[in-house]
Amino acid sequence: MGSEVRRASLALMARREERFTTHRQLADARERLDQALASMSFSRMEVRREWVDGPKGPELVVRLDPVPRVERRLRMLSLSMVVLLAASVWAIASDDVPRTVAFLLPMATGLLVLGLPIVGAALGSQREGEEARLRKAIRTALADEPR
Numbered sequence: 001m002g003s004e005v006r007r008a009s010l011a012l013m014a015r016r017e018e019r020f021t022t023h024r025q026l027a028d029a030r031e032r033l034d035q036a037l038a039s040m041s042f043s044r045m046e047v048r049r050e051w052v053d054g055p056k057g058p059e060l061v062v063r064l065d066p067v068p069r070v071e072r073r074l075r076m077l078s079l080s081m082v083v084l085l086a087a088s089v090w091a092i093a094s095d096d097v098p099r100t101v102a103f104l105l106p107m108a109t110g111l112l113v114l115g116l117p118i119v120g121a122a123l124g125s126q127r128e129g130e131e132a133r134l135r136k137a138i139r140t141a142l143a144d145e146p147r
Contacts (some may be wrong), residue, residue, distance in 0.1 A: 005117045008124030012044065013066050013074075018135070020060040022142035026051065029058055029142055036141035040134065044070060044127035047134065060138065064131060070123070081116070084109045 022029045030051065048063040088106040091097045 005121040008122075008128065009117065009120035010124065011128050012070065012120065012124040014064075015066070016064040016131075018062045018064070019054070020062070020138050020142055021054055021056050021058070022060070023057055023144050024142065026058045029060070032141040033060065033138065036137045037134075040137060042130045042134070043067070044123065044130055060142065062134070062138065064134075066127075077116070081109075081113065084112065 024032070033049075044067060046065045046067055048065070050061045050063075052059050052061055084105075088109045091102045091105045094102075
């Protein structure tokens with residue numbers, strides 16, 4: 001399970017570039033792609049598209065980048081974890097803190113530390129799902145006409 005959680009968490013911040021070729025005319029391919037992606041929205045990644053001339057005809061280059069707010073939130077969450085860990089150590093070591101706080105603060109911090117990988121894996125899996133939907137829509141839109 002650990003490697004699956006790590007893989008999904010890393011997928012959340014991954015930057016990818018994918019290429020899709022088509023035998024359709026460029027204008028037709030653009031129109032079909034625009035129609036296919038018009039109703040799709042992505043919350044975990046930014047999608048940038050560029051058409052280039054490939055060796056077998058028009059080629060779509062898709063760049064997938066993480067949304068900037070996701071990175072900011074992860075940094076803030078990491079900083080919050082450091083503050084909570086420091087507060088927990090202080091609560092345990094200090095004689096001025098009530099014993100209930102000295103017990104509850106480290107326990108809540110421990111639960112948060114245990115839950116964080118699950119949240120990261122869930123968000124990473126969500127992004128992988130968005131990428132899969134995007135790939136399928138692009139492949140369907142750019143598929144060759146039946147012969």
